[in-house]
Amino acid sequence: METNGLMERVLPLKGVYNFRDMGGIKTRDGRKVKRGLLFRSADLTDSTEQDRKHIQELNLKIIYDYRDKAEADVRPDPQIGSERHERIAVNGEDKTTAREEWDPATFYKTFTREKFAQVYREMPVHNKSYHRLMQLFKNPEENLPVLHHCAGGRDRTGVGAMLLLRTLGVSFETIMDDYLLSNKTLVRYHEETFAEAARYVSGLQLKRFEEGFLVHEQYLDAAIGEIFSSYGKFGKYLETEFGITRADRRRIQAYCLE
Template sequence: MTNRYEVSQPEKNCFLFQKPTLQQEQEVEVFLMKTMNDTEPISVIKTNEASFTLTIDVDYRPYFLIKTEEESYVIGERTLPVEGMNNFRDMGGYPTVDGKHVKWGKLYRSDHIHNATAKGLEYLQKLGIHTIIDYRSDVEIEKYPNPTINDQVVTYHVDPAAHAAELAAQFQASKENEDANLINEIIEQQKNGTLVNQADVVLEQYRTFANKKESKEAFAKMLREVAKPEAAAIVQHCRGGKDRTGYGAMLVLGVLGVPKEELLADYLLTAKNREERNAVKMAGYRKLTDDPSVLDHLYSFIDTKSEFIEASIDAIIDNYNSIENYVKQELGISQEIIDTMKELYLEE
């Protein structure tokens, strides 16, 4: 892990800068950038602090150029404030095993765009999105259609048939009856002794992502689309941005050379981002049942655990030694495609 600054926006227009190792011995100058290609960044602060805040009134997605005596680099927010969505994030900034970093503003992952408000869509329109990879099933898409960001965005539906990980795909009821239908199904399974631990089901799903035919076809198509020079900026998403998207994001970052500890860290940001959403979801469930065992089972549907994605990574590494070898041998991704992805999405 590098000791570069990270930036977040805990309050509107209030940007918090922090270093993983909170020791600062040299001066740093921070410049505001309107875009990643801004050739005239504006100096906003010089400081020796390892943690500080800046209040900047902006109506665009800002980037920040960080300069010290030894280096200069650009950073951006990881989780973006898209109104109506809770898990829209930039996959940029992660270090690779060979000392490079993933470019900001090129690769995004998110929950479904269905919930974006008009203001949220206005924000998304400023990100230069050209491609959407939608992992949802036809049923999910019909029930929760994405609004149009702009007419230039191309959407690819690549269903990995991983429906065990999502409520809507498991229990096909109307939106209004979805929660009640799910609870009734759990109670019925409890009565007849067929209820299984959902966390175990999800864990097994992550293990089989790597070898299930439909999953391999879906994620191979995703990688080929990501490798197209005209594709960026790209958003990949499912419903909650956790399971199918978590696996797809892991493959992209893994092919780029991001190490396992960073892949796990990226995955676990979903848990943090979904805390409020999960609390609201559980409050809704409690209005329909007070059975603690049913509530525990319901929470297992929306929980995010590092062992889920780790099961996929370990299954790949144990059998193929690397994610790059896996996508070549099992997904039919050529070395040329891999090299193109690295050229498109990595910087020194």
């Protein structure tokens, strides 16, 4: 995996995992995503006073949350500055996409990479949360800078980041490198998850979970594959799902790229 230049986009926050500026990433035509427009992270609940000062300097217009109400109630995002907060659950408030994900005993005991890949497969098509994200992205002048996040900033946020970056013309190979970076930025978060898992499973089952719960190409590939099997081309997907035409895409790119 090519991580040169990727780690330098991670903001050094003390209480927030995986906070990254998506700027600096190269597109296929040689341009770059501008810094200071698109950010991704884990939840902001444990942000320190210093973290919040740092985030305030980003002048965010929107903090966009992929979590459901139950998750957000337990770990709410603070108001940082004058930004607007929006939250639409990727998995639905009824957890239709990840039915067992939030019952820990069931999740840890029945976890397989194939099942987790299926969660990814179901995310990008006909999803109200990504519809809203892309509606906001369609009007970058009004809605950026934006921070989008979920609990760890890796799965739901990873799919959201893929949609944003691909719309801007970033190659899937580069998007995958950026996605896999979560294995480096979330070492502590993963350790905490593994410690919780150890309360429910042990031995080989725990080892299998620890290996499988890291982010893998297989997962994001499942989401990308579903887009292509449903629509054939990414441009057709953008137009049919989100009403983003070729002209819209050029306009978004003109605003977000340099």
